[in-house]
Amino acid sequence: MIALWQHQKIRNALLQAAFVGGLLGLILTGALTAHHTLAAQGILSGWDFLWKATGWDMTFALLPATSSDPYWWFLLMGGLNTLFLGTIGLALATLVGILVGLARISENKAARLLGTLYLEIFRNIPLIVQVFFWYALANRLPAPRQAIEVFGALLSNRGLYVPGLNIAGWAIAGSLALLAAGLGLGLWFSLARRFRRDAPYRRRRRAWGTALLAVILAALTLALGHGMGTPWITAPALRGLNIRGGYRIQPEVYTLAFSIAIYGGAYIGEIVRGGFIAVGRGQDEAAKSLGLTRWQSFTRIRLPLAIRAMLPILTNQYVWLIKATTLGITVGYADFFMVVSASITHSGQTLELIGILMLGFLVLNFSLAAGMNRINRAIALKGHQNRS
Template identity: 60%
Template sequence: MTGPSFLRSRAFRRVTLQAGFVAGLLLLVLAATLTARTNLATQGLTSGFDFLWKSTGWEMNFSLLPTTTADPYWWYLLMGLMNTLFMGTLGLAGASVLGLVVGLMRSGRNPAARLLGTIYIEIFRNLPLILQLFFWYAMANALPAPRASIAFGGALINARGLYLPGLMVGPGTVALAVLSGLVGLGLAIWVLTARRFNRVEPRGQRRVALLAVLAGLIGAGVFVVLGHDPADAWVTLPALQGLKIDGGFRIQPEFYALAIAITTYGAAYVGEIVRGGFKSVGRGQMEAAAALGLSSWHIFTRVRLPLAFRAMLPILINQYVWLIKATTLGIAVGFSDFFMVIASSINHSGQTFEFIGILMAGFLLINFSLAAVLNRLNRAIALKGHQTTGSA
């Protein structure tokens, strides 16, 4: 006697096995959660997120907005997240620009430029990032004392940091100005990648994107003007006053050491990605552009670079996501990024599981958002049905 027909169905058996596996996994997670909660209660530790509104009682050594020991944990977490985003933005921008230069040197015809590019990549790519970070931090600490500061272009540098001329506006004003510029840039990217603009002429599409960037910059300027006190000067210059530096804007050694390390290390990988992208462009396409009478500059900017960028963008996405996660190494030199704020909060509050969950959620949000934006850009510039690779 045969059983029901649905039991003989391969699809039914697959669905049943998958559902049983997911149910078993959920039961395992639930059992682990209940066990951890019971153990915490036995040790007198409470779970939940009520601690987020309690004051921290410790200070952050770097934050884009003012912080005090009386601030709650949620504010410190927000500042740590902003520090990570700020450092990641600087690191990605610096690695992209320097990596483009190194990649062009490696792809050029000048033997000296190719040699220099090769030496740079072989050195900085094969040294661990944390080792490079310690090197730059040691170099920063080896600088002279404040009384013997090195002056250049209105700036001062010593063992306590880099002092640059600064605007006489509040830190909150600067944050709003930067946010306005980023919103304008985000709108421009959305216009260039949105499907609803596909039927618009390319020149009109670029014009709308340019207007979005200009609107962001104008908004940033408005915030700066509104945040300035008319009784004060616009710019303050750093000057030695006794044993300290007054005026200007101070960049801490922990900050610029980490920024330099991420930039130089990431540029070595970006340079190789750029070189591979240029090698993927077929020689026939450049010869066809030359046959049309285009100059060498127009061949590079309108044929070779766009095609190479399409080829290198998918690999750059993975590299950018990795560099964002590399900002967590700032804890080794005392930079108050998101990871260090989480670690310090765990030591002061004892809410280990909650803070680890917040840390995981924060980095998932950052990396998924970055990957989503870049993947959208990749889909927008992809040449469907065309072959962009060829022999170099």
């Protein structure tokens, strides 16, 4: 026995087995203790509640959700709401960040000053304070009868009404899913290592073919969801004391998206600025020596190299902004976190629902980080930038 213990590999294996066994024992002890405690208080654990009716309504849902729907459907709608808000927030924050970052590295002093003022103001005010401010401002807007009209849209204290498609919600959701799948497959066909040996024109043809097929299927899905004899587009208009027609974007939705966009855009702007600063001056000098214009030097040399420097830090910022969507509970937006919180109050299944909440955000953030890391590995240059 002593001889086996002196063997390094055996000793390491035994120590690891003891550590894993102790950890599993600790988890099992905690689970059994929690089970006995809950049973003593009359709280039963299990997953049967997922198929029971909730008995309460959601304030916002991308698909129909009523009080007679089960908990699993509400949890799914909450997850979709979080994904919806996160997608819009990340897209807008990226756009704002690019503009702020370019302003910060501009040769124009006024642009640099505006970029710096924006950065210092919005980065140093907590996100929750900005959410409260914009939501309070949205509630102070005029009533529907005095709604502000901007390019065919109507803005009031009940929300932002925009022209929309006269198509069923399931058809719109299905078409968006098809477009997202087509985009993902197209990127995979373009960047995957198994296809790098193919000729460039074959990879482009495969990627564009996949995208075209997704567009055709999405168009067919929209056509199926359109009612015969009705207009394709409906515009909002004042009828009586309320606004009818078009899409209504609730104040909770657009204030949260706007807050995430301007707050996250300040941080992304610094990431963009740092990415461009990381590109050496020698690259510009080499471009000038080759006779490239400033635009060609920017789009073909500086921008690709800056993107490679930005992606690792940008991944962390995206994950953080996705987690920031949980602030929706402060203004009543029915995101994943709020739905779980309400479900705990109504069902009493605390441990199960907290586990679902943790698992949901783990899957969402891990998928986002994995996708960004995959893109980073695909475009990374071999050498010191590719070291792990």
